[in-house]
Amino acid sequence: MRYINIKEEIVSLPLNDNDNDNCLFHIEMAGISYCDGTYKIKRTNSSVYVFEFILSGQGTVVYNSEIFHPAAGDIYILHRGSNHVYYSDREDPWVKIWFNARGRLIKHLIEAYELGSVNHIEGLNLELLFNEMYRVIQSKKGGSEELLSRAAVLFHEIIQQIHLWVNQNKAVKSSEAFKIKHFLDLHLEDDISLQDLGRQIFRSPAQVIRLFKREFGKTPYEYLLEKRIQTAKLLLKNTNLMVKEIAFKLNFTDEHYFSNRFKAKTGMSPKKFRQMK
Template identity: 35%
Template sequence: MHETIYSFWHLCDPQRPLNVVMSGISYCDKSYRIERHGENLFSFEYIIDGSGVLEIDSQTLRPQKNDVYFLTRDSDHLYYADEERPWTKIWVVFYGEFAEYLFRQYLPSDTFLVKDCNILSYMNEIIHLSSVPQKSYSDLIDEVSVILLKIVLQLKNHLAHKVLSAAEQIKLCLDVNIENKLDMNDVGAELGYSKNYVIQLFREAYGITPYAYFRKRKLELAEQYLLNTHLTINEISAKLNFADQHYFSSAFKSVFGVSPSEYRKATKKTPKSPE
């Protein structure tokens, strides 16, 4: 067995809303076996090939090629590779308030395995960022925070692929495109409804127009970026596809009562730069 591991233990700061502890790729053999009890860690592990067993919180799961399993804070877990077809897997270990938020907001508390969900491109991006020697830890955390959000949203939406009501389909479309520009004509065209019918269905189901919901979710995500990354106000505005920074600041202030920069200063949760 061999592994490529990038460790950031020595840079972790409990005051940060997110810390990346380690990332890497494991080429397992039949001896591979990990057991933990109640540690303050989260992880995503994507199976590139092979199979194995995960025992976690009284569940026995069998992650195999193209599956994602995740480990959560305070869980008791044991996982090991199959003797004949051991795992090749890519993984990241992290913790912090932002990690808590992502899991609490988007993933079921009793789910630890998502079948047939390819997140390899995101995981490869994390490994690439981890391997850049001149990258500061603060920059790494900012960029990985965004990738983790994308992973969580893909897992959430993959789990939600069931028979959805029309209103749930509209809501899913809005959630998936939260960082993009989106017009209700586009949503209607994708789902086969008229723009007016989309608005009517959504309002009847959720008591709010899809426009208002989409704007509200964008601003909630902007709040998380302000709290948990070093992205500038202009970068957050651009990332969330607001028309310009002035419009973003105005929209944010109308909901939170202060401008984005004032909000960031007032919360005093901006991640510290490593010394």
């Protein structure tokens, strides 16, 4: 069945009910959507995998407890079994090309390429592959088995490309996080803002926090505070600097704040630590 209306071009290849959970690979539906401000799709315990490439515009996806905002040039994957809702921006609505799929091969490839936790892929232009997938499903040439065989090859290539892109980005983001860490290590005694960190890697403050926490399990502020407390321990143990001098040297706002942070981290005041050591 194929139908076209003003908002969407859709090709549907329904399976028999008995085959839904046992098939190896099947593209259930594919299409091109010309969204408006009212466009919204919601699924609970989705029975299909959803793959969408954004040609233009922007919108929002709520996937289980995560929220992201795919825009032109992005891909998003909504895995089978997930709860999700996605909707187009009212002022700049999506135009997107997509397909819904099911089958054991999809589950196997997603696991093999470690994409089970991947949902939003930014800036990976697979427009040609998505268009070819839609063209193949649309043509229905050669019978369903030949058609799905060709679609499976295209699907595998899409998964491979996503895997390569995600891993390349992980390496870049890891490098950026270590660059931030190195900058913090060199500026323990300086007044550092998130804007300062962002300028090191040309990222926004929110992106700096996200990248750093993904790599090190803590925010840049938490890391900087830990390093300053470690340095304070060395200064208390090995110098005659007064507590207020150490607080000033390590850029704490005042002696009282420094003492409170030190005690929260070590269980004792700076004076008590110096006496014990």
